Amino acid sequence: xxxxxxxxxxxxxxxxxxxxxxxxxxxxxxxxxxxxxxxxxxxxxxxxxxxxxxxxxxxxxxxxxxxxxxxxxxxxxxxxxxxxxxxxxxxxxxxxxxxxxxxxxxxxxxxxxxxxxxxxxxxxxxxxxxxxxxxxxxxxxxxxxxxxxxxxxxxxxxxxxxxxxxxxxxxxxxxxxxxxxxxxxxxxxxxxxxxxxxxxxxxxxxxxxxxxxxxxxxxxxxxxxxxxxxxxxxxxxxxxxxxxxxxxxxxxxxxxxxxxxxxxxxxxxxxxxxxxxxxxxxxxxxxxxxxxxxxxxxxxxxxxxxxxxxxxxxxxxxxxxxxxxxxxxxxxxxxxxxxxxx
Ligand code: KG4
Ligand code: ZN
Numbered sequence: 001x002x003x004x005x006x007x008x009x010x011x012x013x014x015x016x017x018x019x020x021x022x023x024x025x026x027x028x029x030x031x032x033x034x035x036x037x038x039x040x041x042x043x044x045x046x047x048x049x050x051x052x053x054x055x056x057x058x059x060x061x062x063x064x065x066x067x068x069x070x071x072x073x074x075x076x077x078x079x080x081x082x083x084x085x086x087x088x089x090x091x092x093x094x095x096x097x098x099x100x101x102x103x104x105x106x107x108x109x110x111x112x113x114x115x116x117x118x119x120x121x122x123x124x125x126x127x128x129x130x131x132x133x134x135x136x137x138x139x140x141x142x143x144x145x146x147x148x149x150x151x152x153x154x155x156x157x158x159x160x161x162x163x164x165x166x167x168x169x170x171x172x173x174x175x176x177x178x179x180x181x182x183x184x185x186x187x188x189x190x191x192x193x194x195x196x197x198x199x200x201x202x203x204x205x206x207x208x209x210x211x212x213x214x215x216x217x218x219x220x221x222x223x224x225x226x227x228x229x230x231x232x233x234x235x236x237x238x239x240x241x242x243x244x245x246x247x248x249x250x251x252x253x254x255x256x257x258x259x260x261x262x263x264x265x266x267x268x269x270x271x272x273x274x275x276x277x278x279x280x281x282x283x284x285x286x287x288x289x290x291x292x293x294x295x296x297x298x299x300x301x302x303x304x305x306x307x308x309x310x311x312x313x314x315x316x317x318x319x320x321x322x323x324x325x326x327x328x329x330x331x332x333x334x335x336x337x338x339x340x341x342x
Contacts, residue, residue: 080320
């Protein structure tokens with residue numbers, strides 16, 4: 001082992017995924033995620049159930065991550081955990097676990113901002129992998145269930161939010177519209193799946209208008225709901241008959257909206273390193289369109305591997321590693337911060 005680069009355990013529990021990851025000398029050795037199916041039937045994440053499921057999952061997930069990495073607890077040189085933003089009860093499970101493990105092993109504790117973790121996922125490499133990574137400064141469009149942000153990343157921890165959603169996040173818009181269509185939570189991946197067979201030009205929705213680099217999705221959600229209700233009045237089987245075209249049309253509207261501001265910010269700042277991050281960056285249409293747009297605009301585009309798009313501890317371990325190199329540690333008084341900012 002290279003003494004100064006450490007072996008860090010990353011822990012993520014901000015929402016409904018319990019995840020643990022091990023990073024050694026800056027290379028990810030394992031990334032395990034326990035998803036919580038319990039929320040599907042409720043149409044969204046139930047905070048109390050999420051925190052209970054984290055309590056059940058955390059020890060087995062950590063043990064499995066250590067085992068897969070071939071690392072024992074005693075070899076760890078740091079514990080990184082998500083401090084926020086996220087659900088208070090969910091975060092507390094990860095924070096408390098990380099604190100007690102760090103205390104018992106007498107090793108440093110590293111707090112990570114979840115949104116910075118999503119962005120720093122672009123630096124994840126496996127052993128013997130030499131992937132092209134973004135160079136600073138780059139723009140990252142971070143799109144998840146709770147956030148939609150355009151971030152200028154000038155260094156690992158020098159990040160500036162240039163624009164964000166004024167109401168619903170893009171993932172939330174996907175999930176709420178999916179709920180209108182009768183899909184279980186989270187509906188975003190199902191819209192993606194059905195849209196593959198559909199015609200995106202079939203139904204037209206007005207693109208939300210906002211100032212500068214900000215977004216707004218709540219009006220689109222209402223427009224969509226009214227549209228479906230009206231069509232169902234005329235034909236009760238409307239959704240069933242037109243499922244694929246509806247999904248393709250609404251997905252395309254969300255993605256065009258996301259890209260309109262991304263293009264503007266990249267042009268205005270004259271930056272050609274463009275990344276996407278967060279759960280919605282798993283969307284196949286978003287990934288394909290970014291690739292095409294990047295070729296047209298001569299951008300270097302960065303699209304995370306699927307396992308590092310939605311919530312995962314690999315990104316927390318990666319961010320933890322950069323903090324570790326800076327010796328940026330926290331004490332046992334640290335606690336969860338549901339509204340943590342950069
Ligand atoms: O980053 P993430 O796992 O959790 C948060 O921090 O919020 O993002 C979850 C969000 C959900 O809204 C989910 O529907 C969306 O990401 N999502 C997708 C896809 N995969 C996940 N949305 C559209 N298409 C997908 N393929
Ligand atoms: Zn997230």
